Amino acid sequence: MSKVLKDGTVLMFDDTTKSIRVLPKASVLIENGRITAISENPDFQIPENAEVLNVYGKIISPGFINTHIHTWQTVYRTIGPNVFLSQYFEWLGHMSGATAAFTPDDVYISSLAGYLEGLHGGVTSYVEHAHNNWKETVVEPGFDAAMDSGARVWWCYDVADRKGFAMKEQWEALGKLGGKVTEGSLVQMGLSVDGLSGLFGNDPGGHLGYVPDMIRKLNIQAITMHHLGGPWPARKTAPSDIDLSTFQTTNIPIIYSHAPFLTDSDQTALREKDHFVSITPESEFHFGHGQTTGHLITDQASLGLDTNWTFSGDMLSQTRLWLQNVRLTKSHRTLEAGRLPRTNPFPVEEAFLMATRQGGRALRRDDIGVIKVGAKADLVVFNGDSPNMLGWSDPIAAVVLHANPGDVEHVLVDGEFRKRNFKLVDRVIAWEKMRERFLEASRRIQKQIKEPPPMPERLWGVGEFGDVEMASTKCYGCGPRGTQ
Numbered sequence: 001m002s003k004v005l006k007d008g009t010v011l012m013f014d015d016t017t018k019s020i021r022v023l024p025k026a027s028v029l030i031e032n033g034r035i036t037a038i039s040e041n042p043d044f045q046i047p048e049n050a051e052v053l054n055v056y057g058k059i060i061s062p063g064f065i066n067t068h069i070h071t072w073q074t075v076y077r078t079i080g081p082n083v084f085l086s087q088y089f090e091w092l093g094h095m096s097g098a099t100a101a102f103t104p105d106d107v108y109i110s111s112l113a114g115y116l117e118g119l120h121g122g123v124t125s126y127v128e129h130a131h132n133n134w135k136e137t138v139v140e141p142g143f144d145a146a147m148d149s150g151a152r153v154w155w156c157y158d159v160a161d162r163k164g165f166a167m168k169e170q171w172e173a174l175g176k177l178g179g180k181v182t183e184g185s186l187v188q189m190g191l192s193v194d195g196l197s198g199l200f201g202n203d204p205g206g207h208l209g210y211v212p213d214m215i216r217k218l219n220i221q222a223i224t225m226h227h228l229g230g231p232w233p234a235r236k237t238a239p240s241d242i243d244l245s246t247f248q249t250t251n252i253p254i255i256y257s258h259a260p261f262l263t264d265s266d267q268t269a270l271r272e273k274d275h276f277v278s279i280t281p282e283s284e285f286h287f288g289h290g291q292t293t294g295h296l297i298t299d300q301a302s303l304g305l306d307t308n309w310t311f312s313g314d315m316l317s318q319t320r321l322w323l324q325n326v327r328l329t330k331s332h333r334t335l336e337a338g339r340l341p342r343t344n345p346f347p348v349e350e351a352f353l354m355a356t357r358q359g360g361r362a363l364r365r366d367d368i369g370v371i372k373v374g375a376k377a378d379l380v381v382f383n384g385d386s387p388n389m390l391g392w393s394d395p396i397a398a399v400v401l402h403a404n405p406g407d408v409e410h411v412l413v414d415g416e417f418r419k420r421n422f423k424l425v426d427r428v429i430a431w432e433k434m435r436e437r438f439l440e441a442s443r444r445i446q447k448q449i450k451e452p453p454p455m456p457e458r459l460w461g462v463g464e465f466g467d468v469e470m471a472s473t474k475c476y477g478c479g480p481r482g483t484q
């Protein structure tokens with residue numbers, strides 16, 4: 001059935017100026033999952049059978065695109081508020097002992113909860129870095145959660161050589177899932193290549209040889225990987241020295257997650273190949289990945305989230321954090337030169353585009369992350385009447401600087417409601433049931449893995465640790481453990 005969002009303030013994308021054009025009062029017609037008309041004409045002819053939703057005084061935004069997440073970890077919520085990256089790898093990562101605490105059903109419910117958290121806050125598309133690859137039985141539940149979520153997901157499975165679940169078996173497992181994907185599915189197959197990256201430049205077993213074949217067979221729509229660089233142990237994942245041409249991926253989008261230490265040649269390579277980095281601001285601040293170069297690559301960057309179990313799971317927070325970090329970083333440059341900032345270096349609209357259209361560009365999809373005729377009807381309606389939004393006159397500022405997930409009144413993916421009147425729409429599992437199962441899993445798993453293991457001498461036997469100066473309300477110039 002067609003739908004009309006009537007008389008809202010529409011954040012339309014203008015393909016000519018590559019900017020948002022605000023339509024103060026316009027109607028959006030949705031047919032077969034796409035936007036088929038946007039009209040400011042008050043006498044706009046509404047199709048007879050259309051469902052009409054009056055959104056006068058509300059803001060119609062494109063859905064947000066989160067280009068990096070690991071939803072299977074959602075059950076960890078608050079277990080490691082002060083965790084740092086190397087400790088996370090040892091304690092809670094996909095290679096850690098914590099994975100033994102997960103049943104296949106836990107992976108399903110934890111992943112599903114992660115997607116629902118995003119949908120609730122207006123995230124309509126995800127690039128899932130699915131490293132639930134430690135045994136065969138946990139692969140499919142993660143995928144099924146994506147299918148059942150109602151979100152648009154590029155489900156990028158991380159094929160790796162794991163003990164008891166060898167690479168060949170991993171490809172087979174993935175092949176089975178591929179059969180569930182059809183051309184119109186909201187979930188598309190992708191590939192994460194962290195596991196394979198160990199073989200880049202050194203592949204005596206010839207494992208990479210059959211990757212191009214698998215990419216074709218599985219109809220892979222996106223490739224992603226973590227990339228750190230700088231002082232982090234090298235993994236041959238730098239945009240400048242990676243040679244993915246062996247994968248014959250020229251038309252497949254490639255997304256590097258984090259990339260906090262891009263060299264000049266990395267930046268050039270990203271632009272030349274039209275590859276993207278997914279900056280995950282809160283993650284890079286929280287865990288200490290660092291983020292020293294993200295502000296230099298805005299044109300080839302989208303925003304992601306990473307680990308919703310240990311900080312905000314909505315893209316509004318990520319957008320705001322990134323906006324202000326870029327402003328701070330760029331203003332510092334002028335201040336450090338002894339001058340006063342003459343302008344504001346990063347307009348809110350640019351930050352908004354990073355969380356919306358740039359995700360679409362990263363995925364080489366010009367029909368998501370934007371509102372225009374022909375685009376997918378992945379839409380968010382902000383109520384705008386809460387104490388924190390009331391009085392808005394600039395709708396982009398209202399969304400980027402003042403909104404939170406509680407302001408999201410409706411969310412549509414592919415023209416269908418996923419959240420309606422502030423409430424998630426129940427799909428495969430009703431929220432109450434879902435909540436019960438999630439709580440049971442979360443409590444059990446957190447109890448089992450509460451204690452972090454001791455840290456190794458070096459990260460992966462290589463990375464050297466250094467002391468970190470503490471910040472404290474109780475002492476001045478504290479040592480690494482908060483002692484004077």
Ligand SMILES: [Zn+2]
Nearest residue numbers: 129226257306
């Ligand atoms: Zn990650």
Ligand SMILES: [Zn+2]
Nearest residue numbers: 226258283306
């Ligand atoms: Zn990470």
